[in-house]
Amino acid sequence: MRPNDRRYTQTHEWVKPDGETMLIGITDFAVRELSNGNEDDLVYCDLPEAGRVLTAGETFGEIESVKAVSDLNAPVAGEVVETNVNIEEHLEVLAKDPWNAGWMIRLRPERKSLDGLMSAEEYEKFVAAGGH
Amino acid sequence: MQLWRTITTWDAPAAWNMGLDQALLESPEAPPTLRLYTWKPGALSLGYFQRFEDVPAAAQAPKVVRRITGGGAIHHQRELTFSIAVGLDDPLYAGLLGASYQRVHAVIAAALAEFGIDAQPRGERRLASDREGTGMCFHHSSALDLVWNERKGVGSAQRRKGGRVLHHGSIKLDTTPLEGDIASVADARRGVTPQEFAAVWTARLSRDLGWKLSASAPDPEERARAKQLALRFDDATFTRRR
Numbered sequence: 001m002r003p004n005d006r007r008y009t010q011t012h013e014w015v016k017p018d019g020e021t022m023l024i025g026i027t028d029f030a031v032r033e034l035s036n037g038n039e040d041d042l043v044y045c046d047l048p049e050a051g052r053v054l055t056a057g058e059t060f061g062e063i064e065s066v067k068a069v070s071d072l073n074a075p076v077a078g079e080v081v082e083t084n085v086n087i088e089e090h091l092e093v094l095a096k097d098p099w100n101a102g103w104m105i106r107l108r109p110e111r112k113s114l115d116g117l118m119s120a121e122e123y124e125k126f127v128a129a130g131g132h
Numbered sequence: 133m134q135l136w137r138t139i140t141t142w143d144a145p146a147a148w149n150m151g152l153d154q155a156l157l158e159s160p161e162a163p164p165t166l167r168l169y170t171w172k173p174g175a176l177s178l179g180y181f182q183r184f185e186d187v188p189a190a191a192q193a194p195k196v197v198r199r200i201t202g203g204g205a206i207h208h209q210r211e212l213t214f215s216i217a218v219g220l221d222d223p224l225y226a227g228l229l230g231a232s233y234q235r236v237h238a239v240i241a242a243a244l245a246e247f248g249i250d251a252q253p254r255g256e257r258r259l260a261s262d263r264e265g266t267g268m269c270f271h272h273s274s275a276l277d278l279v280w281n282e283r284k285g286v287g288s289a290q291r292r293k294g295g296r297v298l299h300h301g302s303i304k305l306d307t308t309p310l311e312g313d314i315a316s317v318a319d320a321r322r323g324v325t326p327q328e329f330a331a332v333w334t335a336r337l338s339r340d341l342g343w344k345l346s347a348s349a350p351d352p353e354e355r356a357r358a359k360q361l362a363l364r365f366d367d368a369t370f371t372r373r374r
Contacts, residue, residue, distance in 0.1 A: 010295070011294070011295070032228070033228060033229055034229065043181070043202075044181040044202075046181075062180075064180065064181050064202040065202075065229070066202075066203075066274050067202070067203075067229055067230070067233060067274070067276070067289060067290060068201075068202065068229055068289070068290040068291065068292050068297075069180050069181070069200065069201060069202040069289075069290070069291045069292070070291075070292040070293070071292070071293045071294070130221065130226055130227075132219070132220040132221040132226070132295060
């Protein structure tokens with residue numbers, strides 16, 4: 001079972017409340033799909049600068065594996081207050097620990113509500129059905 | 133039988149080619165689409181994340197654009213270029229990324245066989261066409277790439293966005309000076325045209341995957357969007373942004 005302290009999107013991002021802010025990353029399913037099961041296959045990741053204001057669903061970055069480039073989408077609206085710069089140099093972190101060390105951006109959300117996003121249980125079912 | 137739209141655009145300019153592919157990716161209501169095309173002039177495309185300076189051949193190409201798909205640079209001359217734009221829930225792209233490459237490449241290999249080419253996935257071996265420092269797609273290989281004569285002859289890469297995929301690929305019909313000694317259809321038969329290869333490949337797609345192909349054209353909205361997006365692909369600040 002994936003962590004139930006956060007919510008999930010259909011494009012395989014997670015968002016986790018953390019005090020007044022929210023952490024955003026991508027799920028193990030996304031990492032596995034992109035990297036074809038080989039962590040060395042992840043080659044680039046572009047993340048936004050602090051201060052950028054995002055709307056819900058807006059693309060905040062891009063990640064490239066050996067065989068695919070994918071957008072990273074904001075699950076909720078808000079202002080980027082911190083970026084995990086470690087990710088850009090050490091993409092293997094995403095495969096090793098997508099839930100904690102693999103967080104990508106910290107957002108000051110416009111609203112605290114996570115309505116409309118999937119619970120861990122709902123995300124499990126979504127992935128079990130193919131994840132698309 | 134699954135309905136697919138085919139769009140063929142021969143000898144189009146580089147920026148428009150890339151604009152139309154992005155427009156097809158960003159058309160969620162569009163039917164599954166296979167596009168077959170060539171370039172005029174024969175441009176060089178950089179992978180989305182590549183640095184212009186890391187591709188020495190870019191300085192010699194008549195035109196350079198940046199793709200929205202990743203991977204290495206390609207000189208689009210003497211080849212059939214394709215793009216597939218479809219939802220990620222399509223059977224061709226379901227499951228792991230690698231499986232989608234295997235399915236697409238299997239049908240390309242079947243078409244190549246009709247021209248006398250025995251194409252196989254590279255697997256774990258090293259290739260004679262692998263070269264350091266060029267930044268070229270055909271000089272860098274991975275396990276899923278289609279190879280023959282110990283060289284890479286088909287290159288492809290995907291962009292995934294909003295539940296859809298754009299799968300770009302180049303099937304080499306002959307070599308070019310900018311890419312040098314790589315595999316091509318000319319290894320078995322010289323003078324095969326993109327149109328000839330396209331006809332054989334689409335017949336295999338119908339036979340092997342059960343596709344019902346319908347010759348079509350981009351709709352007016354896609355055309356307008358392609359024209360608008362082509363401006364960005366023509367802009368040197370985008371091409372040289374890394």
